[in-house]
Amino acid sequence: MNPGGRDERRLGWLLCAPAVVAMLVVTAYPILYAIWLSLFRYDLRFPDHREFIGLANYASVLTSEVWWQALVNTLIITAGSVVFELVFGIALALLMHLTTVGRRIVRTAVLVPYATITVVAALAWKFAFDPTTGFINGLLGLENAWLTERWSAFFVIIFTEIWKTTPFMALLLLAGLTLIPEDLVRAARVDGASTWQRFWRIILPLMKPTVLVALLFRTLDAFRIFDTVYVQTRGAQDTETVSIVGYNTLIVRLNLGLGSAVSVLIFCGVLLIAFLFIKGFGASLHEQREDRP
Amino acid sequence: MRHHAIPGYRLLLLITGVLTSAVNCPNTGDRESDRESPVLAWYVFAEPSGAFRGAAKRCSQLAGGRFTLVLKPLPTDADQQREQLVRRLAAADPDIDIIGMDVIWTAEFAEAGWILPWPAASSKRVSMERLSAAVESARYKNRLWAAPFTSNAQLLWYRSDRVKSPPRIWHELIEKAETFGSPGTLQLQGQRYEGLTVFFISLLASAGGSVLDESGSGVALEEAPTVEVLSLMKKIASSPAADRALATAREDQARLAFETGEPTFMVNYPFVWSSSRQNAPKVAAHMAFARWPSINRHHLSRIAIGGLNLGVNASARHPGLAFEAAECLASKANQVIAAKQGGLPPTLETLYDDPEVRQRFPFADSLRETLREAVLRPRTPVYNDVSLAISRTLHPMRDIDPVTDAKRLRKAVARALNSEGLL
Numbered sequence: 001m002n003p004g005g006r007d008e009r010r011l012g013w014l015l016c017a018p019a020v021v022a023m024l025v026v027t028a029y030p031i032l033y034a035i036w037l038s039l040f041r042y043d044l045r046f047p048d049h050r051e052f053i054g055l056a057n058y059a060s061v062l063t064s065e066v067w068w069q070a071l072v073n074t075l076i077i078t079a080g081s082v083v084f085e086l087v088f089g090i091a092l093a094l095l096m097h098l099t100t101v102g103r104r105i106v107r108t109a110v111l112v113p114y115a116t117i118t119v120v121a122a123l124a125w126k127f128a129f130d131p132t133t134g135f136i137n138g139l140l141g142l143e144n145a146w147l148t149e150r151w152s153a154f155f156v157i158i159f160t161e162i163w164k165t166t167p168f169m170a171l172l173l174l175a176g177l178t179l180i181p182e183d184l185v186r187a188a189r190v191d192g193a194s195t196w197q198r199f200w201r202i203i204l205p206l207m208k209p210t211v212l213v214a215l216l217f218r219t220l221d222a223f224r225i226f227d228t229v230y231v232q233t234r235g236a237q238d239t240e241t242v243s244i245v246g247y248n249t250l251i252v253r254l255n256l257g258l259g260s261a262v263s264v265l266i267f268c269g270v271l272l273i274a275f276l277f278i279k280g281f282g283a284s285l286h287e288q289r290e291d292r293p
Numbered sequence: 294m295r296h297h298a299i300p301g302y303r304l305l306l307l308i309t310g311v312l313t314s315a316v317n318c319p320n321t322g323d324r325e326s327d328r329e330s331p332v333l334a335w336y337v338f339a340e341p342s343g344a345f346r347g348a349a350k351r352c353s354q355l356a357g358g359r360f361t362l363v364l365k366p367l368p369t370d371a372d373q374q375r376e377q378l379v380r381r382l383a384a385a386d387p388d389i390d391i392i393g394m395d396v397i398w399t400a401e402f403a404e405a406g407w408i409l410p411w412p413a414a415s416s417k418r419v420s421m422e423r424l425s426a427a428v429e430s431a432r433y434k435n436r437l438w439a440a441p442f443t444s445n446a447q448l449l450w451y452r453s454d455r456v457k458s459p460p461r462i463w464h465e466l467i468e469k470a471e472t473f474g475s476p477g478t479l480q481l482q483g484q485r486y487e488g489l490t491v492f493f494i495s496l497l498a499s500a501g502g503s504v505l506d507e508s509g510s511g512v513a514l515e516e517a518p519t520v521e522v523l524s525l526m527k528k529i530a531s532s533p534a535a536d537r538a539l540a541t542a543r544e545d546q547a548r549l550a551f552e553t554g555e556p557t558f559m560v561n562y563p564f565v566w567s568s569s570r571q572n573a574p575k576v577a578a579h580m581a582f583a584r585w586p587s588i589n590r591h592h593l594s595r596i597a598i599g600g601l602n603l604g605v606n607a608s609a610r611h612p613g614l615a616f617e618a619a620e621c622l623a624s625k626a627n628q629v630i631a632a633k634q635g636g637l638p639p640t641l642e643t644l645y646d647d648p649e650v651r652q653r654f655p656f657a658d659s660l661r662e663t664l665r666e667a668v669l670r671p672r673t674p675v676y677n678d679v680s681l682a683i684s685r686t687l688h689p690m691r692d693i694d695p696v697t698d699a700k701r702l703r704k705a706v707a708r709a710l711n712s713e714g715l716l
Contacts, residue, residue: 007518043712044383045674066715148541236485238543245715252376253678254383255712262715 031267038260043256057261066245067262071269074241076154077229078222081161085218086211088162089169093198096170097177114167122231125160153237160228163222169214177203177212216277220270242266297607315572331611332361333618337393337601337709338374339366343373343395344627344635354619360390361395362622371395371487375677382407383610388613391622392604396430397670397680399602403433404674408604409612411437419620426667427640431602433672439602443637446596446663447495448656449561449583450551450566454575459583463496463525466586470534470558480547480559483530483539490680491597491670492560493687496522498595498668500588504679504706505671512706516699518581522539523687523695523702527568530690540689552576560585562599563660567636567653584663598667638664678709681716 001055038057043051061067092110099106113121128134130148137143146152180203187196204211226243229235235244250259337345349362356362367374375398381389382402394402402408411419411431419440420428427441449466451459454475462468466522482488494504497715502518505511523654536550544561547679551559551575559565569577587594603619605612621627628639634651638660644650647659654660687693708714 040710044379045401046712047405060714064715145538145541148538249715251380252372253681253712253716254379258712260713 007289033258034263034267037256038258038264040257042257043253043255053257057258058265060258061261061265066240067242067265070240070242070245071236073154074225074243077158077161077225078219080154080158081165082215082218083224084158084162085166085169086215088166089173089214090211092166092170093173093177096174097253097269098184110170111167112255113164114171116164118164118227119231121164121166122160122228125163126232129156147233148237150237150239153233153239157225157232157239160232161222161225165237166226167219168216169218170219172214173210176214179210180206212277212280216274219273223269223273224266243270303613304341306332306448307417311653312654323435324635330356330358330360331614331617332363332413333611334365334388335389335391335393335618335622336365336389337391338369338371338376338393340357340631340635340637342635344631344637347634348622348627348629351627352618355621356618360571360611360618362618363390366693367393370467372409374542379407381570382606382608386693387606387608387610389609391619392606393442394602394604396598396600396602397676398603399431399438400433401674401676403436403438407607408438409452409607409609409616411439412616415616415620420643422582423640424661424664424667426598426664426669427600427602430600430669431604432600440619441600441640442623442628442666443601443631444640445562445599446637446660446667447491447560447562447585448659449585450561450664451581452557452579452580453558453581453713456581459581461531462587462590463586466558467529467532467534471532473534473557473599477536477550477555478518478557479529479532480532480536480550481529481539482560483536483688484541484543485684486543487680487684488543489684489688489690491599493522493526493683494668494670495585495594495596496525498597499585499592503591503668503671505673505710506638509671509673510710512703512710514699514703514706519699519702520695523693523698524674526687526690527693527695532714539691563638563654563656564636566656573603582659584659593666594663595666595668596663597670598664600638608705625645673710678712678716679706683710685716 025055037056041053041056046209069206072148095105096103101212110117116124126147130146131137131143136146144152146156161228184206185198185202190204193201224243225241226247228242229239229241230247242262243266246259246262249255249262253259305490335345335349340346346364349364353362367377367658373434374393374395378392379388379401382392383405394408400581403410403474416437418438420431423441425446427444428437431437431439431441439606449459456469459497460469464480470559476701482492497503497514500518500522502515502522503513508514526674529535536542536556536576542550544564547559547561548565548568550556551561551565552569554573554576565581566577566582569580580646585594585596587625603623605615608616625641628641628644629647631637632639632644633653638654639650641662645654645657651657670676673679686698686702703716709716
């Protein structure tokens with residue numbers, strides 16, 4: 001490397017430095033501090049009794065039925081919402097992509113739920129499903145107290161999540177759709193491929209990377225679900241998620257050590273999901289790169 | 294790029310403006326309060342009748358300009374009040390002066406150093422002639438930490454048109470309720486929350502047991518009474534007289550159900566009396582009251598006391614004035630108004646003979662009797678954890694297995710006392 005290039009490189013680093021420092025301060029510091037706190041017995045109610053206890057907090061969390069139950073609940077909500085969001089998301093993305101009349105209106109209408117604040121959406125659906133104030137029971141001719149039983153409460157939570165974030169999925173998938181070369185689809189049509197074959201054999205395989213990115217984003221988000229559950233059930237009826245457990249330990253019980261251990265474990269869960277996706281996803285990216293000379 | 298620079302610069306200006314104005318606000322407020330009389334903030338649950346607002350105004354007037362009290366309403370749910378308060382108290386927020394404390398917070402707040410011990414000079418004045426259980430609820434480690442303001446305890450409510458004399462013990466009550474046949478004849482609180490803990494503690498105390506030992510740091514939960522109480526809870530919940538939605542019933546659901554006229558029995562706080570008078574006069578006409586049923590004929594029932602104590606934030610700017618203001622707020626005149634206007638039972642014992650109070654509380658004698666023999670919920674700094682451990686272990690009541698769950702309960706409470714494990 002010539003001296004001029006090196007100078008430019010250094011300048012580049014210098015110019016990046018403020019951003020890197022800001023990132024470290026606002027993200028790395030809290031993460032490291034949480035890991036540090038998780039090694040202590042530290043309760044804000046007894047600030048003087050702080051002591052180093054190593055990994056005991058983790059042992060305590062991992063041997064607790066509460067944690068595993070919450071993890072199962074979180075996975076139920078994650079799987080339930082992400083699968084339907086993907087299906088509806090593709091449908092909406094196709095709709096947005098193929099509409100020729102009133103394109104802007106269609107796209108705006110589809111995006112409205114995503115623009116709604118989660119707490120507002122959760123409250124709105126809570127009221128909608130309420131036996132006295134809601135319209136759902138009237139519509140279906142039922143007399144259910146939806147949020148008082150476990151599975152119907154899960155249904156309401158997952159339904160709210162799907163309603164709220166399908167547009168996000170659709171938006172990401174729309175970006176993937178627009179990248180597919182028109183010519184390829186037209187060529188397939190000339191060759192006699194039906195609409196279904198074109199979708200299944202041409203469009204979907206080409207969208208695979210986008211689908212995986214969209215799935216990754218939504219799975220990570222869904223795994224950390226907090227506000228919908230907090231507003232609708234507060235974790236009652238056995239709908240507690242890992243984030244609610246973290247909240248209860250940190251904010252309600254003020255147990256910083258144990259709560260930080262929960263947070264770190266949630267973080268590990270997120271890392272694991274990202275790792276699994278990127279392994280699967282990385283392979284498919286690789287394939288594609290090799291396909292293209 | 295150039296045309297982007299201007300909006301960006303404006304945005305920056307705007308943000309700086311907002312930030313500086315936000316920072317400046319409290320400062321200007323302080324300067325004013327230093328010049329004039331200090332403003333004392335009273336954080337307390339949003340009382341709907343305006344009795345607390347009136348009390349704050351009256352005490353400000355009585356102070357003759359030495360301080361002005363302002364009310365800062367908190368949510369009505371005690372858990373949410375605590376959540377908001379503890380975060381600010383742990384951060385030593387000086388903007389809180391007087392705290393409207395649920396009777397169960399004393400030990401936690403005192404141990405953490407969030408509230409100041411009551412000055413010896415006026416301790417006697419704020420505890421004199423008050424119900425001893427209410428005063429005890431404000432004491433921790435031989436010191437008084439708050440002024441007892443209002444009190445509360447459950448009674449048994451029943452329909453006098455269907456039942457001549459109220460059952461005295463639980464087994465009789467269940468038997469009697471079952472003769473009416475329909476589910477929901479007996480209304481009580483079975484959701485997984487503080488109300489379930491209160492129900493358990495009241496039953497346990499009536500059976501002669503207690504959750505913690507006398508030192509307050511070890512588990513008691515004596516085997517015989519605990520198993521007896523757990524069997525009773527299971528029996529109540531699986532009785533055909535219990536409500537189908539018992540597992541999600543809180544005080545308000547029980548009240549609403551009773552107001553439909555279907556149920557015959559309900560255990561609940563006295564607010565149900567004025568409520569049914571307003572919402573269901575036909576039910577109210579036949580609504581009668583009695584002391585909570587007991588477990589056996591040898592002992593009378595003992596109910597967990599509720600209510601509100603007034604404490605002073607340890608980081609308050611004017612603690613001296615705050616104590617004075619809190620004493621005024623908890624004084625006789627304000628207790629009468631809280632009772633008459635807000636329906637909150639007083640802590641001053643003599644007020645139960647006051648004609649105005651008795652008009653609002655026709656059940657004053659039963660209530661006073663209950664309160665005189667009331668029991669305190671465990672006085673430990675980790676009460677919140679202990680309560681969670683109890684309500685989580687015993688919910689839903691119909692699935693209780695008395696012997697196994699008595700052991701699980703001991704274990705859960707022990708873990709909570711050591712602040713170990715998730716709850």
